[in-house]
Amino acid sequence: xxxxxxxxxxxxxxxxxxxxxxxxxxxxxxxxxxxxxxxxxxxxxxxxxxxxxxxxxxxxxxxxxxxxxxxxxxxxxxxxxxxxxxxxxxxxxxxxxxxxxxxxxxxxxxxxxxxxxxxxxxxxxxxxxxxxxxxxxxxxxxxxxxxxxxxxxxxxxxxxxxxxxxxxxxxxxxxxxxxxxxxxxxxxxxxxxxxxxxxxxxxxxxxxxxxxxxxxxxxxxxxxxxxxxxxxxxxxxxxxxxxxxxxxxxxxxxxxxxxxxxxxxxxxxxxxxxxxxxxxxxxxxxxxxxxxxxxxxxxxxxxxxxxxx
Numbered sequence: 001x002x003x004x005x006x007x008x009x010x011x012x013x014x015x016x017x018x019x020x021x022x023x024x025x026x027x028x029x030x031x032x033x034x035x036x037x038x039x040x041x042x043x044x045x046x047x048x049x050x051x052x053x054x055x056x057x058x059x060x061x062x063x064x065x066x067x068x069x070x071x072x073x074x075x076x077x078x079x080x081x082x083x084x085x086x087x088x089x090x091x092x093x094x095x096x097x098x099x100x101x102x103x104x105x106x107x108x109x110x111x112x113x114x115x116x117x118x119x120x121x122x123x124x125x126x127x128x129x130x131x132x133x134x135x136x137x138x139x140x141x142x143x144x145x146x147x148x149x150x151x152x153x154x155x156x157x158x159x160x161x162x163x164x165x166x167x168x169x170x171x172x173x174x175x176x177x178x179x180x181x182x183x184x185x186x187x188x189x190x191x192x193x194x195x196x197x198x199x200x201x202x203x204x205x206x207x208x209x210x211x212x213x214x215x216x217x218x219x220x221x222x223x224x225x226x227x228x229x230x231x232x233x234x235x236x237x238x239x240x241x242x243x244x245x246x247x248x249x250x251x252x253x254x255x256x257x258x259x260x261x262x263x264x265x266x267x268x269x270x271x272x273x274x275x276x277x278x279x280x281x282x283x284x285x286x287x288x289x290x291x292x293x294x295x296x297x298x299x300x301x302x303x304x305x306x307x308x309x
Contacts (some may be wrong), residue, residue, distance in 0.1 A: 001050055003044060004035055006059040010095035012059045014069060018081040024057050024078070026307055030222055031057060045290060062149055063097065067106035075156055078305055088168040109148070112274070139293070151277035154286060155221075158250045160274070164189075167199045169285065170216045170248050173276075176283040179212060197236030212244045213237055221273070227256040234264055243267060248276060 016027040016192045021290040032042055037053065040207040042050045067082060068208065069084035080088075083103070100106040158166065171187045180186030187199045187202040200214040214232045217225055230247065237245050243266055246251075261268055271279070280286050 003037060003041055003056060006056040007055055007096040008035075008065070008094070009060040010064055010099075011092065013057060014064055014080065014084055014088060014095065015071060017078060018085060022077050024054065024077065028053060028057060053204060063100060063106075064095075067100040067103040068107040069095075069100075072156065075153075075160065111301075118149075135158055139295075147278075147281065150281060150287065151274060152279055154277040155250060155273050157286070158218065158276070159220065161218065166218045166250075167214075167216045170214055170246075171200050171202065173279060173283060173285045174214070174246065177279070180204065196211075197232050198240065201281050210244075211242060212246055213242050215245065215247045217247075217249040217251075219249050220253055224252050224254045225249050225257050226254050227260050230257045230260050230268075233268070234266055235265055237268075245269070246271065248275065249273065264265070 009031060013024075013027055016030050018045050019025050021030075028042075031053070042053050044050075046055055048050055051304070061070060063271050064084070065072055067083075068081060069087055070078050071081050087099075089093065113178060130238070138306070158169075161169070161304075162274045167189055171189065174180070175187060187200060188206075191201045191289070197215060199216045202212045202214065204210040204212065213236070215236070219225065225247070230253075233245060233247055237243070245266060245268045247268060247270045252272040253270050258270065263271070263285050267308070
């Protein structure tokens with residue numbers, strides 16, 4: 001039979017993880033048996049050259065993870081959760097997006113994806129493909145889903161990144177955004193020890209008369225940056241006689257930390273994990289294009305009154 005869609009794969013894939021599998025690639029032989037996928041069908045490729053079977057299995061894993069049925073303690077390594085086992089114990093006939101919508105984590109992920117996309121683009125307002133959409137809407141919706149998944153994948157990598165490498169990444173990003181005139185030589189990292197609460201500096205002019213000071217915290221998702229950390233950063237800026245700063249974290253900022261900025265004269269920008277990943281995608285830091293579609297329409301000028309001779 002033809003390779004099934006990713007939703008059809010969710011239930012057998014979850015069963016494989018319940019049986020002890022830890023990687024999607026380990027589950028593929030069982031999926032082939034489950035759906036009687038031939039050798040030729042298993043070799044079917046996407047337009048970008050990637051294997052279709054693996055792609056759909058990985059999307060099934062992604063959605064199961066967003067619902068909390070799987071967890072991924074490290075990149076490429078997955079484990080079934082107690083919630084996942086509970087779902088299997090109910091002997092469902094299938095698991096689909098509709099099934100996953102009963103779990104708050106999945107709903108929250110969809111809502112977060114909407115907010116992130118709508119804050120920067122006019123892309124789709126939902127992250128699940130809907131059959132009654134126009135082709136253009138479907139493309140935009142699919143793009144939103146891909147972007148949301150990519151942000152999460154980037155954050156997972158950032159959590160594992162060496163702290164020094166993480167600080168370098170922030171300088172790369174700000175340079176790509178145009179700080180330091182887009183020239184990496186106009187920035188530098190401070191020493192790991194004795195940095196006085198400053199991780200990097202980008203000079204906005206050739207003489208170094210105006211500078212942006214950077215603090216980068218590679219925190220876990222549940223460890224928000226608190227007000228004392230922002231106060232310490234402001235103190236570091238005062239010590240340097242600086243007025244501009246960027247505080248970046250892989251987690252988020254507490255309400256008290258955000259509110260404190262209203263009480264200081266310094267110009268400080270806060271970038272949380274989701275915003276960081278979004279900016280990395282926008283400015284091509286740590287990502288690269290995989291495929292491109294060009295949508296064409298009739299050239300009205302060519303066929304206009306004076307368009308044809």
